[in-house]
Amino acid sequence: MAVPTTGNAITLGKIYQEIDGSGYSNAVDPGEEASLEDMSENSTPDLLNTASANRPDENAPHSMSEFHGYDHSAVNSIPTTNFANQNGTTDAAFTRDAHTSGIVVLSVYFEVRMRRADPYVYLEIKRRGTHDFTRLYSSPTDTFGTAFTNTYVTMARWNLTGITAIKMNWNGPTGSGFGSCYLAGETNGPNATYNAQDDTFRTVSNNQSIAFAFASNSSAECYASNVRNCSITLTATARKSGYADTTMGTYKISSRATATSNNCF
Numbered sequence: 001m002a003v004p005t006t007g008n009a010i011t012l013g014k015i016y017q018e019i020d021g022s023g024y025s026n027a028v029d030p031g032e033e034a035s036l037e038d039m040s041e042n043s044t045p046d047l048l049n050t051a052s053a054n055r056p057d058e059n060a061p062h063s064m065s066e067f068h069g070y071d072h073s074a075v076n077s078i079p080t081t082n083f084a085n086q087n088g089t090t091d092a093a094f095t096r097d098a099h100t101s102g103i104v105v106l107s108v109y110f111e112v113r114m115r116r117a118d119p120y121v122y123l124e125i126k127r128r129g130t131h132d133f134t135r136l137y138s139s140p141t142d143t144f145g146t147a148f149t150n151t152y153v154t155m156a157r158w159n160l161t162g163i164t165a166i167k168m169n170w171n172g173p174t175g176s177g178f179g180s181c182y183l184a185g186e187t188n189g190p191n192a193t194y195n196a197q198d199d200t201f202r203t204v205s206n207n208q209s210i211a212f213a214f215a216s217n218s219s220a221e222c223y224a225s226n227v228r229n230c231s232i233t234l235t236a237t238a239r240k241s242g243y244a245d246t247t248m249g250t251y252k253i254s255s256r257a258t259a260t261s262n263n264c265f
Helices: 012-020 036-040
Strands: 087-101 103-117 120-128 133-136 153-159 165-177 180-185 209-221 225-239 246-261
Touching (some): 087 103, 153 246, 165 180, 165 209, 180 225
Parallel strands (some): 087 246, 209 246
Antiparallel strands (some): 087 133, 103 120, 103 209, 120 153, 165 225, 209 225, 225 246
16 A cells, blocks of 8 residues: 555654555554655665655655655556557547448448557558548558558557557447447457457467457438448557556547438339
């Protein structure tokens, strides 16, 4: 347990227990002497954990209040360089398709894959089938307006080494108009090692991946014209031994299906 946050009473002996590694909630070891100066100056043997977001500034005058929220067990996020735009409110990728016939049943699919390929982790996207329009708004070179096809293109890339697991979680899908939205972990179409499951880590070796398919579905008959819009907000996260689970980026992905009937049977 970390030192309680501001507004809670704290004691010097229990702060020492936190730094000593026993935990703030444990009793003070008998015979030990706690020095506010020694603990505050980040010197041997009372070294502070610099991964803790809350810790003393190491400068005199020292105060116990500087320890509020200090967590000796805190770990750093995974160090990474992100080669992509992160934006969870505007589209990172968008596709649409429109069909006209007597009776129309239309599904407009994305396939999304997160792949470990040391020293990188890739977030990749492709379409399933032929679409009227596709546009990728995030890429490793930050060039906007890239179209994508039935072959994977990179939506994001992170420079990571030694990760053990990856996950994707999503808010949605949400939609509007006539029809439905679809999202499910898949391996065959997306050509991945494992099905992605919402907010669930999957242990991966080098060159292994997780994936899901996402679609907007619409239909029309007897001269009707229907449009279905669907979107998700996707978050990619990595795990590495000795570090906190780290969110790499958040991206909104959207799809539109337009079905128009030109006959009535």
